[in-house]
Amino acid sequence: MSYPFAEIEKKWQRRWEEAGVFRATAEPGAKKFYLLEMFPYPSGRIHMGHVRNYTIGDVLARYRMAQGCRLLHPMGFDAFGQPAENAAIKKGVDPAEWTMDCVRQMRVELKRLGISYDWDREVVTCQPDYYRWNQWIFLKMFEKGLAYRAKAPVNWCPSCQTTLANEEVVQEGCWRCHTPVEPKQLEQWFLKITAYSEELLEDLKQLADWPERVVTMQRNWIGRSEGVEIWFTVKETGERLPVFTTRPDTIFGATYVVVAPEHPLAEKLIRGRPEETKIRAFIQQAIRQSKQDRTAEGVKKEGVFTGGYAVNPVNGETIPIWVADYVLMEYGTGAIMAVPAHDQRDFLFAREHQLPIRVVIQPPQEKTQRGQTPEGQTPAGNSLNWKEAFEGEGAQINSAQFDGLPSVEGKSKIAAWMEEKEMGKRVVQWRLRDWLISRQRYWGTPIPMIYCGVCGVVPVPENQLPVTLPPKAPITGEGGSPLAKVKEFVDVPCPRCRKPARRETDTMATFFDSSWYCLRFCAPKETRLPFDPKETAYWMPVDQYIGGIEHAILHLLYSRFFTKFLRDQGLLKLDEPFSRLLTQGMVLKDGEVMSKSRGNVVDPDGVIARSGADALRMFILFAAPPEDQLEWNDNAIEGINRFLNKVWDLVENVAAVRPEPIEGRTDRESELRRLTHAAIKRVTDDLESFKLNTAISALMELRNAIEKNIAGGISPAAREAMEALLQLLSPFAPHFSEELWERLGQKQWLCRSRWPVYDANLLAQKEVTLIIQVNGKVRSRLTVPAGLSADELKKKVLADPAVTRWLDGKTPRDVIVVPNRLVNVVA
RNA sequence: GCCGAGGUGGCGGAACCGGCAGACGCGCAGGUCUCAAAAACCUGUGAGGGCAACCUCAUGAGAGUUCGAUUCUCUCCCUCGGCACCA
Numbered sequence: 071m072s073y074p075f076a077e078i079e080k081k082w083q084r085r086w087e088e089a090g091v092f093r094a095t096a097e098p099g100a101k102k103f104y105l106l107e108m109f110p111y112p113s114g115r116i117h118m119g120h121v122r123n124y125t126i127g128d129v130l131a132r133y134r135m136a137q138g139c140r141l142l143h144p145m146g147f148d149a150f151g152q153p154a155e156n157a158a159i160k161k162g163v164d165p166a167e168w169t170m171d172c173v174r175q176m177r178v179e180l181k182r183l184g185i186s187y188d189w190d191r192e193v194v195t196c197q198p199d200y201y202r203w204n205q206w207i208f209l210k211m212f213e214k215g216l217a218y219r220a221k222a223p224v225n226w227c228p229s230c231q232t233t234l235a236n237e238e239v240v241q242e243g244c245w246r247c248h249t250p251v252e253p254k255q256l257e258q259w260f261l262k263i264t265a266y267s268e269e270l271l272e273d274l275k276q277l278a279d280w281p282e283r284v285v286t287m288q289r290n291w292i293g294r295s296e297g298v299e300i301w302f303t304v305k306e307t308g309e310r311l312p313v314f315t316t317r318p319d320t321i322f323g324a325t326y327v328v329v330a331p332e333h334p335l336a337e338k339l340i341r342g343r344p345e346e347t348k349i350r351a352f353i354q355q356a357i358r359q360s361k362q363d364r365t366a367e368g369v370k371k372e373g374v375f376t377g378g379y380a381v382n383p384v385n386g387e388t389i390p391i392w393v394a395d396y397v398l399m400e401y402g403t404g405a406i407m408a409v410p411a412h413d414q415r416d417f418l419f420a421r422e423h424q425l426p427i428r429v430v431i432q433p434p435q436e437k438t439q440r441g442q443t444p445e446g447q448t449p450a451g452n453s454l455n456w457k458e459a460f461e462g463e464g465a466q467i468n469s470a471q472f473d474g475l476p477s478v479e480g481k482s483k484i485a486a487w488m489e490e491k492e493m494g495k496r497v498v499q500w501r502l503r504d505w506l507i508s509r510q511r512y513w514g515t516p517i518p519m520i521y522c523g524v525c526g527v528v529p530v531p532e533n534q535l536p537v538t539l540p541p542k543a544p545i546t547g548e549g550g551s552p553l554a555k556v557k558e559f560v561d562v563p564c565p566r567c568r569k570p571a572r573r574e575t576d577t578m579a580t581f582f583d584s585s586w587y588c589l590r591f592c593a594p595k596e597t598r599l600p601f602d603p604k605e606t607a608y609w610m611p612v613d614q615y616i617g618g619i620e621h622a623i624l625h626l627l628y629s630r631f632f633t634k635f636l637r638d639q640g641l642l643k644l645d646e647p648f649s650r651l652l653t654q655g656m657v658l659k660d661g662e663v664m665s666k667s668r669g670n671v672v673d674p675d676g677v678i679a680r681s682g683a684d685a686l687r688m689f690i691l692f693a694a695p696p697e698d699q700l701e702w703n704d705n706a707i708e709g710i711n712r713f714l715n716k717v718w719d720l721v722e723n724v725a726a727v728r729p730e731p732i733e734g735r736t737d738r739e740s741e742l743r744r745l746t747h748a749a750i751k752r753v754t755d756d757l758e759s760f761k762l763n764t765a766i767s768a769l770m771e772l773r774n775a776i777e778k779n780i781a782g783g784i785s786p787a788a789r790e791a792m793e794a795l796l797q798l799l800s801p802f803a804p805h806f807s808e809e810l811w812e813r814l815g816q817k818q819w820l821c822r823s824r825w826p827v828y829d830a831n832l833l834a835q836k837e838v839t840l841i842i843q844v845n846g847k848v849r850s851r852l853t854v855p856a857g858l859s860a861d862e863l864k865k866k867v868l869a870d871p872a873v874t875r876w877l878d879g880k881t882p883r884d885v886i887v888v889p890n891r892l893v894n895v896v897a
Numbered sequence: 898g899c900c901g902a903g904g905u906g907g908c909g910g911a912a913c914c915g916g917c918a919g920a921c922g923c924g925c926a927g928g929u930c931u932c933a934a935a936a937a938c939c940u941g942u943g944a945g946g947g948c949a950a951c952c953u954c955a956u957g958a959g960a961g962u963u964c965g966a967u968u969c970u971c972u973c974c975c976u977c978g979g980c981a982c983c984a
Binding site for chain 1: 898899900901902903908909910911913916917920921922923924937963964965977978979980981982983984
């Protein structure tokens, strides 16, 4: 017989809701805890990934609340996005209706899990009272020059028919549909996240409680690299040609210059030359080629000589300017100095096109890192026998006055010298690009801008917000912004001159919505500002954020950027939005991600119907540490069911008997007290370090111990143990433990009781069993009173027949004693 | 290639700061109850050897430090994740 989970889960969900137990209330001066899980996209049904994410969050939330913190634990829906639009294309439904249906359905499913949300604070991003603040923030950014429109090469997904941010391009494909992205020159809206590059990188140091790999991923993504911009001169025109390098120590080895196909100089140099048409054809083709093709493995580096020459500022040498597809316009200056002896890409290209290779860094004799020379000989000026470039450190040669210096030193000395002689300057390059936010889609926040033939680009005045999405737009999926086809939306008088003008018809990327929702939760009904600065001052930062690793860059980087921007507007007083981050692992079935196409989806609802929400919650926490991948196992949940049923029976036994001491203070009783307090300590420690799987093991061990113990009679210690077990269990199986708490006769609800505190005095053991080793191998065990002196122990151990047997008559050289744990006799 | 995480029974996973490797659970085997089955309960369960007490081996591979290494150091192999003609 299994306990009546369906009934009690419903009962307690109702009671908690009616009493508003989880309604967040600020209390100045009181300790607060803001726990946030990444809000879901309302796809209609929750999946195991959601269950895992929100259960982990709930355990931590309930634990903090039991410790007396004021808890903010909100939930909402990240409701703009493509699935709704795709449903509109396929089934002709209204995206708004479709989305709100999904929201309703998911809300019901989420509530069934019994999570401690304050539903009064729910936020749905597709509603005007939310997205008007997207527009408000956008206008603030526009005002500060941080939102701007520019024609730039952008990523285009031909399948989704929209532009993508760099962060949304995964392995050269669209993050949603994996279609290879195409480069396009388009005029689009950007957010100047690069204005915060330095700070976004620097402040990663504040994020000591983020997983290291997330910090590393962000650091790599921001990609700071120090180098020198060197000013070459175009021989023919005298104009300056800046190139970027991180290896100024190799400047004397530059034997040609390469510009990217998109570089404006390329066109200038070839104009009027006999080979003009041929070269242009190459350039055009290189530009057209997708990045995927250009960077595919094994593809030869293609390039042509432009006919122009550049002058190297350090030695006045004239070297040819090539155009080649291995140089990218987006990085650095779009032009490089090629040093084939010390850069593998340049090396291959030089070999292919018979360009000179000049060695300027001499590899150390003993060890060459790259570019092993045959028979260990060190090449001087020539390097015809090299198989690859030498990219390591060595001594400067062929480098004028710098000859003989170690290249590490050469690097800084040459940079300083060039700066002094005005041949270049030290610069910092970033990999991070500005954030492209315009999307040619319907289901998103309209960008609040107006184009006027007279006034140009005019922002929608603040008092005219929100610019609402027109309800009926032709959503065909054929490409182009659907809003452009809605005349009533597009045609608008210019806010400045009143002449006819037209609205921007692109919408914002949905990552805009989620970049500040954590702030909105602090005051979700605020009408004058996106959030109430007083409320955010109390609740922010988020003390614990939980979500999937897939957002390690995108969402988390954008949120950090928004926080810094809003801080600079005087609306916030913090640098970082999320103090602690936990990235939970994925839920797998048969080693693969659960997905409809694989047909291996396990529906949480079905599991709840069969075993109850508490069992599902506990299983998903027990099966793996939160950060690891979790392999779903249909059988293993049985173990949790058995455990819960056994606890149920145990409570009935304990509750039935009056808690009077039946045999006074016995050893059996104090042993149970010791185990109880040890369990309190273990579970508390495990919760602090997110080891939720071992916390559950500890609960099981305590239950096993109670059962064994009360076989000899029920004592007050058994009751104490039982109560502690329920309290410790409450974050994991809240309905179940609440019900039993009530059945034990408790008047106050368990979710309102304080977290138990262990008594350190009770943890001490009277007797300890020591491990006895001879030469590091376990040979015996000895149970002795705790706290014996080392000498007494030695005496006892050396008298142990198991030890004398292994000593074989020899006198021990040494005896190592680890108090209360182990004795090692060394012969 | 660079950066990060990891490799422990049939499976998921434990092991504090270097101190009994395999907690807890799943599965499996045997047993109790039953006409029978399920459930429940009890016992066993890393491998090999031995009638047994016990012994030997074992945490990806190899070396090192140590009285003692899953844990620390070095070399190597493999898996996963991120970045990548970034100059």
